[in-house]
Amino acid sequence: MKRNKFKYSLIAIATSVLASCSSSYLEVLPKGSSLEASYYTNQSEAFAGLVAVYDIMRKNSGGFENMITMLNAGSDDTVAGGGGATDGVGLQSFSNYTISPTTVPASYWGDHYQGVFRANFLLSKLPNIPMDATLKARYTAESQALRALYYFNLVRLFKNIPLITTPLASTEIYNVVQAEPSAIYAQIEKDLNDAIPVLPISVPASDAGRLTKGAAQALLGKVYLYDNKLSEAAAQLAIVNGTPNGANPYGYKLLNNFSDLWVVANKFNSESILEVTHTYASNAGWGNWGSGTDEGNSVVQMIGPRTLTRPTGSTAPAYYSGGWSFNPVTQDLYDVLKNDPRFSATILDAKALKAAKQINYISGYQDTGYFINKFMPKQSDVSTGLGNIELNFRQNSYIIRLADSYLMEAEALGGTGARAQALLDAVRSRVGLPSIPVSLNAIANERRLELACEGHRWFDLVRTGKAATVLSSKGFKAGKNEALPIPFKELENTKIKQNPNY
Incomplete structure (x- = not known):
């Protein structure tokens, strides 16, 4: 694959410099004053530091505790599944x-704060x-935009940070205390806003994955949407979107x-605005999986069926056989998508393939027979490098x-309005669907169909106040589950207070 030198040429330097940063936010700087004083003294060291700030983006789809x-x-859209x-x-x-303060994975707090502190430093x-x-100025803008991204994830996940x-x-x-969410959003x-004027409009292929003006504007529009600043959100996103299905700056x-x-x-590709890069070039093994030095897409491994085989004469695609069967797709999502043109690209109907004797697989926990085809591991994408196959899938993920x-x-x-209608129509016409009257409900339904299993649905339900109703059968409680509990270890010997009702 074509992967830019930005990410890898100095990754060893960056990770060694920051290796002593704990996953807990309380240990934020490299230990040892001599290291702090002597590093970041020239351009190459600044570049290594920037690479280290970028590396936390892999949290979207890298490691067992990934966002997606x-x-x-x-x-x-799915249940947990697995073994x-x-x-x-x-x-x-x-x-x-x-979920409780002792079962919530601490890395969702710690990894994002590690990104914040790398940017701060x-x-x-x-x-x-x-x-x-x-x-x-560009390094400064990139660091600011990345800090904004990490804080955006933190405030959406934990609210009181x-x-x-x-x-x-x-x-x-x-002695650190929590800020009001409004203060977090103001900083983001x-x-x-500080970064956007400085960031480049585009980057060469050798720098693919670095932030651009459009990526930062799209992120700002999304932040404004979550902060309920709708006119500001629409204005930023209009610049990014240009004419639906037409000219774009x-x-x-x-x-x-x-x-x-x-x-x-x-x-x-041309649809990608902010994307996380994965590769098998890191040759990751079990010794460094999840440590920040492995660069494979873990979602691909995690969602694949267990022990999948193809009988002789099967015409089914050659999927990788050793998945872990997490995130089996719910019957509800299957029913919503089954007559949609995006169905086959989104959901693998393994139940039907098995019934037709095209594949066999071992059912995992909570198996529904339906798997996420967007990330389905294929034999053709298995790494031939020195690392473990499971940890080195190279599919990128979209933020x-x-x-x-x-x-x-x-x-x-x-x-409402002609532009909202045109935006909705553009998404639907791409897959051959006719126009339907635009409304907030139609947009929400389209988001579920278009973005299924990409990690957006939970945030959408919480943001729009629908989570307590839609997720009630799973145990979601209003006034509690809109935010994750703060990990127990972050409360010890600190002034941080637990979120309500945990």
Whole structure:
């Protein structure tokens, strides 16, 4: 695959410099004052630090505790699945809403704060690093935008979180208190507004994966939507979206074929706005899985059927046989999608293939017979490198893509008017569906169909106040489960207070 040197040429330097950062946010800087004083003194070291800030983006789809698999489990699109009721306790307890301060995976807090503190540390050093002023400004903007992304995930997941924008001394870390969510959103919006004018409109292929002006604007539009600043959201997203299915200032364009979004080699395509890169070049093994130095897509491994085989003469695709059967698709999502043109690209009907004697597989926990085809592991994508196959799938994942941005703008417009109608129509016409009258309900339904199993559904339900109704059968309780519990270890010897009703 074509992978830019940005990510890997200095990854070893970046990870070694920051290896002593704990997954707990309380241990935020490399230990040892001599290391702190002597590093970030030149452009190459600043670049290594920037790579380290970017690396937390892999949380979307890398490691067992990735965002996509976790958020899918809590939604009505999938259940937890896996090997049993205790396989991935965090996933299981989020899926059935028994999640507690001791079962919530601490990495959703710690990894994102690690990204925040890496950004804070680099931002504190950049002003005094002798390097080209234009390049320094770009590094600053990228760090600000990444900090915004990590805080956005934190405030959506946990709601009541500390706001820290400078490196902390060891004497300060136990006295940090939580900020109001409004203050977190204000900082996120400031970071993005500061970064957007500086970021480039596009990047060369060698830098694919780095933030652009369009990516930061799309993220800002999404942040405004969650912050209920609808006119601001619509204005930002309108710039990103341009004319639906027409001219676009950043060159974004819906792919003609929905299924092409999931072709593994089709990285950084015209629909991609903000994308996480994965590779098998890291040759990850069990010794470093989830440590930040492995770069494979873990969702692909986790959602595949267990021990899948093809009988002689089968015409079924050659899927990888060793998946772990997490996130089996619910009957509800199957029924919603079964007559939609996006069905086959979204859901693998393994039940039907098995009945037709095209495949065999071993049923996992909560097996429904339906699997997420968007991330289905294929034999053709198995790594031939030195690492473990399970940890080295190279499919990228989208954080924001153009169809998502279209639907967010339509929602920000209140689900009414000619432009909202055109945005909804563009998403539907791409898959051959006719126009339907635009409304907030129609937009919400389209988001579920278009973005199924990509990790958006739980946030959408919480944001729109529908979670308590839609997820009641899974155990969701209003006034509690809109936010995750803060991990128990983050409360010890600190002034941080637990979220309500946990």
